Amino acid sequence: KAGVTQTPRYLIKTRGQQVTLSCSPISGHRSVSWYQQTPGQGLQFLFEYFSETQRNKGNFPGRFSGRQFSNSRSEMNVSTLELGDSALYLCASSPETSSGNTIYFGEGSWLTVV
Amino acid sequence: DAKTTQPNSMESNEEEPVHLPCNHSTISGTDYIHWYRQLPSQGPEYVIHGLTSNVNNRMASLAIAEDRKSSTLILHRATLRDAAVYYCIRYNQGGKLIFGQGTELSVKP
Numbered sequence: 669k670a671g672v673t674q675t676p677r678y679l680i681k682t683r684g685q686q687v688t689l690s691c692s693p694i695s696g697h698r699s700v701s702w703y704q705q706t707p708g709q710g711l712q713f714l715f716e717y718f719s720e721t722q723r724n725k726g727n728f729p730g731r732f733s734g735r736q737f738s739n740s741r742s743e744m745n746v747s748t749l750e751l752g753d754s755a756l757y758l759c760a761s762s763p764e765t766s767s768g769n770t771i772y773f774g775e776g777s778w779l780t781v782v
Numbered sequence: 783d784a785k786t787t788q789p790n791s792m793e794s795n796e797e798e799p800v801h802l803p804c805n806h807s808t809i810s811g812t813d814y815i816h817w818y819r820q821l822p823s824q825g826p827e828y829v830i831h832g833l834t835s836n837v838n839n840r841m842a843s844l845a846i847a848e849d850r851k852s853s854t855l856i857l858h859r860a861t862l863r864d865a866a867v868y869y870c871i872r873y874n875q876g877g878k879l880i881f882g883q884g885t886e887l888s889v890k891p
Contacts (some may be wrong), residue, residue, distance in 0.1 A: 672825075701878070701879075703879075703881075710881055710882075710884075711826070711869075711879075711881035711885055712881070713878050713879060713880065716878060724878045752837060758825050760824070760825075760826075760879075766833070768814055768833065770828050770831065771816070771828065771873075772828060773818075773823050773826045773828075773877065774825050774854070775823035776799070776824075776825050
């Protein structure tokens with residue numbers, strides 16, 4: 669079955685702009701989580717959605733937001749972009765939020781802020 | 783949420799076994815231990831996970847200490863394609879994986 673799909677794969681934005689990234693989870697998966705990866709900070713948890721509700725949130729400013737739709741697809745939005753937001757943004761999905769479940773990652777969206 | 787502790791890097795020869803250690807001394811009773819690996823420019827790939835007892839799958843084996851404060855990922859025969867950064871993660875619940883810096887594994891032919 670198809671894996672986690674993220675779009676777009678690459679994008680360049682200017683400081684001050686906003687960006688929306690999209691994630692389609694594996695069919696049947698209801699939990700979607702987002703991570704940011706940078707060379708300096710490594711992989712950091714952004715937030716997690718389950719059945720359209722945000723269940724968990726990492727330590728990121730309010731400029732980072734997300735949502736999940738009834739079909740489990742998810743989007744994350746970053747407003748007022750800063751140079752430091754340049755990163756690989758990863759989406760992951762799992763059937764439920766139980767820690768015994770396997771989490772599957774997408775290939776990520778590479779965001780460059782100039 | 784405490785991160786796990788892993789060596790920064792390890793080296794192995796092709797077709798030899800590799801033992802990747804991980805320390806998670808503050809783990810709670812309900813935390814699973816998950817291992818992921820990441821190749822350059824790719825998303826992390828699931829390897830294996832377990833709670834208390836040792837686990838095997840087609841990719842690797844996971845040996846969990848009896849007190850659960852440490853675990854070891856075992857690649858039985860390393861190949862060049864196994865060269866990656868390996869992350870050992872405590873997973874409580876809610877999709878929140880807390881990644882440490884991981885172990886960069888290099889495999890020599």
